[in-house]
Amino acid sequence: MNDQLHARSLTLLSGLENNLAPIAIWWMTVVALAAALRVAVSPLASVGPASIAPYLLLVCAPAASFLLALRWFADGPVMPQPSLRLARVGRWRDVPRAEAERHRLYGTSGIMVSLLIGMLMNVPVRAAEYLVTMPAIPPHVPGWLGVLHQAMTLDVVILSSLYVVAFAMALRRAPIFPRFLLFVWLVDVCAQLLIAQAVMATAVPANVAASLHELLQGNITKVAISVSLWLPYLLLSTRVNVTFRHRVPR
Numbered sequence: 001m002n003d004q005l006h007a008r009s010l011t012l013l014s015g016l017e018n019n020l021a022p023i024a025i026w027w028m029t030v031v032a033l034a035a036a037l038r039v040a041v042s043p044l045a046s047v048g049p050a051s052i053a054p055y056l057l058l059v060c061a062p063a064a065s066f067l068l069a070l071r072w073f074a075d076g077p078v079m080p081q082p083s084l085r086l087a088r089v090g091r092w093r094d095v096p097r098a099e100a101e102r103h104r105l106y107g108t109s110g111i112m113v114s115l116l117i118g119m120l121m122n123v124p125v126r127a128a129e130y131l132v133t134m135p136a137i138p139p140h141v142p143g144w145l146g147v148l149h150q151a152m153t154l155d156v157v158i159l160s161s162l163y164v165v166a167f168a169m170a171l172r173r174a175p176i177f178p179r180f181l182l183f184v185w186l187v188d189v190c191a192q193l194l195i196a197q198a199v200m201a202t203a204v205p206a207n208v209a210a211s212l213h214e215l216l217q218g219n220i221t222k223v224a225i226s227v228s229l230w231l232p233y234l235l236l237s238t239r240v241n242v243t244f245r246h247r248v249p250r
Helices: 002-017 020-041 049-072 097-102 112-133 143-171 177-200 206-236 238-245
Strands: 092-094 247-249
Touching (some): 002 020, 002 112, 020 049, 049 112, 049 143, 092 238, 112 143, 112 206, 143 177, 143 206, 177 206, 177 238, 206 238, 238 247
Antiparallel strands (some): 092 247
């Protein structure tokens, strides 16, 4: 059974690695069409730069970040290990990179593939939530709506870009991937809190405030679930430690 699961993970991993460019093209095409439809049906929108710019960022920023990160971390396995270890749980022995690469658990297959897919799927899920909840707006809108729209646009653009960078780092086996993913989780939670603080400081209608609270609370809950599921794995997994930290159990 374990061999079958591992074989399936290798198939999924190979599919990801062999279709990186099509994934980026698919993303840009589908989101561009969805964004065009959102602008077309939005009752508040007058087509112009103010209406289109957020959607251009939504389409282009994650794709550009993804392609750039693949180039930045193309030599991930040979990048130097961090000088300061943050993951100190367990008993481990540092080994040379060549020895780590010969270990039977070296690589991003196995359960690691589920984490890779989860990070990648985070991007279309966030985009869908944004397109459903945020209408295209004209240049002149109530202050609370302008603040809300800008905050939610920055949130989806920045966090989507960070998650695809983390995905690329993991795929390329860059040593700083585990701590970078922890950083992204922290940014994600802080972003939800900052959005709530910024919008609530305006004269936001009560019904909008209630819906916004539910959305932001849901985002924080999703991050909390991800942390509870994956942080122990990132700390204790032999595969993660061999692949990204070049150390094996004592």
